[in-house]
Amino acid sequence: MNRQFPPRSGICETEAARAIWDEVVRHDPDWAFDLHSARGIYKSGDGSVGQALFPTWTSPARDYGENTVANLNDEFGLSGDMAYLMGNTLDADRDMLMHRTAGFLDVLGFLCETTEKADSLDEQIQWHLYTVEHVMDQYGQSPSVDGSSSSSSGESDTQEIHIEGTGPVTRFEFSVSGTVENAGTLEDTDAVYSDRVEGQVSTQDDRFAFTGDLEQFVVTEGDKDDVNVYVDGQQISVDEANPEKIIHIGGTGPVTRFEFEVTGSLRNTGTLEDTDTAYDSRVEGQVSTQDDEFAYTGELEHFTVTDGDKEDVVVTVDGDRISVQEESHLIEIRGTGPVTRFEFAVSGSLENAGTLESTDTVYDDRVVGQVSTLDDAFRYTGKLEQFTVTDGDEISVA
Structure with a gap:
């Protein structure tokens, strides 16, 4: 279950994961906790991650975590293998819920791991509760006598x-x-x-x-x-407030992925599909034969086609068609020594992104070039339609 959350882009892999992520986004948290129980113990040599606290990259998560770990060990007399440790930072590089929380929301959060080697489940629960309450207390909220939360800044009325x-x-x-x-x-x-x-x-x-x-x-x-x-x-x-504007993304047939961001807030006013994810001020979506529509406040900062051809979508704001950008890609042609001639074409436009030599010719949507010991690099929009070695052996293309 916890390997279905792409950390920086894209939709979650399963229906259950998407439902969980929708709840996270809907609640717009100031902090987040993901509570787990592992079979073993972190850094004990058994390959497990129990008895550890893993903070997101958002400051001051690590500082709060270190304070919490020290107090947790002292409060429960945990030492040796059973003592809690600080884990590595969750920096949005794995397909896990807290990594996605870091990558998309950039909020203070923790992956909290107890171990099944504890004497009882009740013991693990107490460690988790202490961890959550201790972090919240540092953030500015602590449990009151009746169990509700009140701000430590004095704003309790x-x-x-x-x-x-x-x-x-x-x-x-x-x-x-x-x-x-x-x-x-x-x-x-x-x-x-x-x-x-x-x-x-x-x-x-x-x-x-x-x-x-x-x-x-x-x-x-x-x-x-x-x-x-x-x-x-x-x-x-x-x-x-500033009146809402309506952005309409019309699909013409081919599958086209897009992303846009506004300075204010937004809400879906059409049919939100599994391929669409709406955040407070940003949308990642997809159209083909169906359309998408959203209402937003503020200004439209950008609208970018991230996969597909920008000519395959019609985007209007309050009925007026707007121009859209196309996400660019980098192609690198690496020479291995022998002189090798090549050519390639793209469906969009391109430009040089390296050192253009006299043996290279760049057209609007095509390049005829050569590498040997030096590399070539170009940035393009649309799709790479073909790449051909015209003279010499194979080369490395990335």
């Missing part, structure tokens, strides 16, 4: 925000400096994160409890005059 709908559908979002939780009837149109809410009202009302300060309240869709917002019974003024 809870306030209530009441969003009253007057009829028309109105979308909103707000953020707080502390934490927020639902205090009314949570509907499918509402999403509650640790310090932020995206929601909707019409004839019904929403209520949330929060700590800290209300940083902003913005109407993202609809009219701000169609909602009344109260904090502890006192009505407050609200702002209107």
Whole structure:
């Protein structure tokens, strides 16, 4: 199961893995823990990873981890092989959940490993609980007497925000400096994160409890005059966000992969398929005969075709067609000594990316060249349609 999460790009390999990843993205975590039990013990020679804490590359994960490991060993009297160690950094180079969390979300996180060589399962559970609570305490949250969490910064007084709908559908979002939780009837149109809410009202009302300060309240869709917002019974003024724009990606037949990013937030307004992954401000997707559509705020930073031909998609923003970029690829032709002539063609465009010699000729979509002891390199878009050695022996192409 934990080998189905590509760390930097692409979709998860199985339906279960995709469901897990969708939950991670939906909750937009400030930190993440992946709790495991291994058969053996880290660095004991048995090839296992028990009794170790592996931090993501996001600072200060390693510092928090080292403090936690030291206190964990002291609290439970762990020594010798049973003593916890700090593991290597999870730097998004393996197909595992926490590596993907590091590569995509860049949040503070830990892969926590106990060992089945413990005296009991209860012992392993206690080590895991201590690890999670100790990291959270350093981050600024610790369990209170009643089991709920409260900020160590003193922002423990809870306030209530009441969003009253007057009829028309109105979308909103707000953020707080502390934490927020639902205090009314949570509907499918509402999403509650640790310090932020995206929601909707019409004839019904929403209520949330929060700590800290209300940083902003913005109407993202609809009219701000169609909602009344109260904090502890006192009505407050609200702002209107920049209007959403609609980006429509039309497929013309061939499978085409794409990626785009915006400066604000986005949401799916079409049919989200298994081949599409939507994050807070970025989408990785695919079209062929079907279309994709998303609503976003802010500005469109880029739209790039990552696999396929940019001519096979029609992209519009609020009905106006826009130009798209095509991801470039690097081809390196390495000489091994003897003079070797070659030529290749691409479906897009290309340019020299190395030292262009007099024996090399670069056209718009084709190169005729030569290598011997020196190498050639070119950057191109589209697909490599053909590569042919025209004179000499085989060469190394990467």
